[in-house]
Amino acid sequence: MAVTHPKDGAPGYALTTLESLVAWGRKYSLYPFTFATACCGIEVMGAFGTHYDLSRFGAEVVRFSPRQADVLLVAGTINYKMAPVLKRIYDQMLEPKWVISMGACACSGGFYNNYTVLQGIDKILPVDVYIPGCPPNPEGIIDAVVRIQKIIETGAPRAVDRWPIK
Amino acid sequence: MSIVLDRLLERFPADIVSTHSNFGDDTALVRRERIVEILTFLRDGPEMLFDFAMDLTGVDYLGEEPRFEVVYHLYSLEKKRRVRIKVRLHEDDPVIDTAVSVWPGIDWYEREAWDMYGIVFRGHPNLKRILLYEAFEGHPLRKDYPKAKRQPTIGPEE
Numbered sequence: 359m360a361v362t363h364p365k366d367g368a369p370g371y372a373l374t375t376l377e378s379l380v381a382w383g384r385k386y387s388l389y390p391f392t393f394a395t396a397c398c399g400i401e402v403m404g405a406f407g408t409h410y411d412l413s414r415f416g417a418e419v420v421r422f423s424p425r426q427a428d429v430l431l432v433a434g435t436i437n438y439k440m441a442p443v444l445k446r447i448y449d450q451m452l453e454p455k456w457v458i459s460m461g462a463c464a465c466s467g468g469f470y471n472n473y474t475v476l477q478g479i480d481k482i483l484p485v486d487v488y489i490p491g492c493p494p495n496p497e498g499i500i501d502a503v504v505r506i507q508k509i510i511e512t513g514a515p516r517a518v519d520r521w522p523i524k
Numbered sequence: 525m526s527i528v529l530d531r532l533l534e535r536f537p538a539d540i541v542s543t544h545s546n547f548g549d550d551t552a553l554v555r556r557e558r559i560v561e562i563l564t565f566l567r568d569g570p571e572m573l574f575d576f577a578m579d580l581t582g583v584d585y586l587g588e589e590p591r592f593e594v595v596y597h598l599y600s601l602e603k604k605r606r607v608r609i610k611v612r613l614h615e616d617d618p619v620i621d622t623a624v625s626v627w628p629g630i631d632w633y634e635r636e637a638w639d640m641y642g643i644v645f646r647g648h649p650n651l652k653r654i655l656l657y658e659a660f661e662g663h664p665l666r667k668d669y670p671k672a673k674r675q676p677t678i679g680p681e682e
Binding site for chain 2: 438439441442443445446449471472473474476477481482
């Protein structure tokens, strides 16, 4: 609720809750950590590039240290040998944190129905947003970031609250 | 017949099963019992001087007996020659003596053959998995390995 002084035009005041103020700040300063292991990584580069320009949504500061990141963007095939590495990176990120699973491989193993590839990263991590596609368009990544913003804005429960999936 | 195979037959008549030079590729199928002696001779023999062990790999001939095969690809930097040495191994006893004492660099190839085919190299100093992780089940390049098998997921601490 915002109130201004109608007559003298002096700055007024606004009423809000602390939660929504913090959420407003958070949603426009998401620092992604891109865990790119396959061709999806190329699309991530496209999304961060000038043409699609993910910085319009406040998520342009890619952090290559999990300690400084808010969003883990898993782009690519995760095999069983890589799984503990990914899990450790997730564990090193500070709360609150969100996970985007990008592409068919990260979501479900994709067409790698074999003995080396993890059949979806949600076996080891709580995933907030899945992006389908092989690989998805940069628009898909933008949409995922906007959905993360919606989760933050509305205070909707994160995936970690309902994980592991039964 | 090439000079390499000639000398090999001369020196180890009882251990050579067969030889051929199809398409110029000298190949000898040998028995496993004296493999280290054969490889040492190939390295040190005057006409041999195979100082470079380019590759070692396993092969699974599923349905044949013996089932497994170990292939050594050797190259002589001095003589500019190549030779292939093959050894067949039975499924119930896929064991062969290690060649690390002949060429130290063959260490990791033998570990790879153990990792992928389960071939045991007796006397190897560090015979453990090289490409896969320790909790991986089985040896995946065996032709009867289930394609869609699932592995245990390990945590970061393991």
